[in-house]
Amino acid sequence: MDLGIKGKVALVMASSRGLGQAMAVSLAREGVKVAVTGRNPEGLQKSVELIQAAGGEALALSWDVSDASVIDSMVSRVEQELGPIDILINNTGGPPPTLAAGQDPALWQKSFNDMVLSLIAITDRVLPGMRQRKWGRIITSTTSGAIAPIKNLAISNTLRAALLAWSKTLSAEVANDGITVNVIMPGRIATDRLRQLDEAKAKREGANYDDVVKEMLKQIPMGRYGDPKEYGDAAAFLASQNASFITGTVMRVDGGQIQAI
Secondary structure, rough: OOOOOOOOOOEEOOOOOOHHHHHHHHHHHHHOOOEEEEEOOHHHHHHHHHHHHHHOEEEEEEOOOOHHHHHHHHHHHHHHHHOOEEEEEEOOOOOOEEOOOOOHHHHHHHHHHHHHHHHHHHHHHHHHHHHHHHOEEEEEEHHHHHOOOOEEEEEHHHHHOHHHHHHHHHHHHHHOOOEEEEEEEEEOOEEEEHHHHHHHHHHOOOHHHHHHHHHOOOOOOOOOEEEEHHHHHHHHHHOOHHHOOOOOOOOEEEOOOOOOO
């Protein structure tokens, strides 16, 4: 299927590994020029290599998403080297596992700045161009904890739920400009981040790692963890011309795990 986005330009945040990297590569397979961002030089280089192997054009940006002062210069560089940004993938790393009660307010504030305000500011920077061109895709990657809170991930659950409300509100504001705004939500996708969470759970409970994974698989009707490529391909579809009438919604890529309707 031709997704109709060959030659478009995408900015994929936090894409030096994991789900961000998978989304960047899937877009590249569709002929999209992709700017990847991250703080790890080796990870960024790997993303560039994967994008080029997929036949795409890549630009690597060493970018700490928490630094709001560089947003304009970074976006300007993408515009100068690849072209105006048509597709924005909002994505950030996750905060450390935490309980809901007793957390330092400074940790809440830092996490809010890094995970919410930074993405809003980046979106505000690229929106005027999308509106002028009457075409755009804004996709925010969150977590299933935003609608079915995950134990010991209180900060992630809370702040990514805020992104759901923001995305839904924004979608109505820009729909008439040819811009779609959607959320993509992972279940248990086999990334390094998920392995770290499973290892932390095993350590916390004094359990064997393999036994923890077996218990987690029982919660997934498909009986397996997702492949990052499956997540990336779902994001590419939301970015496509084929998805032009889909906005203000949440796409779950979870193998049927999330029980909420």
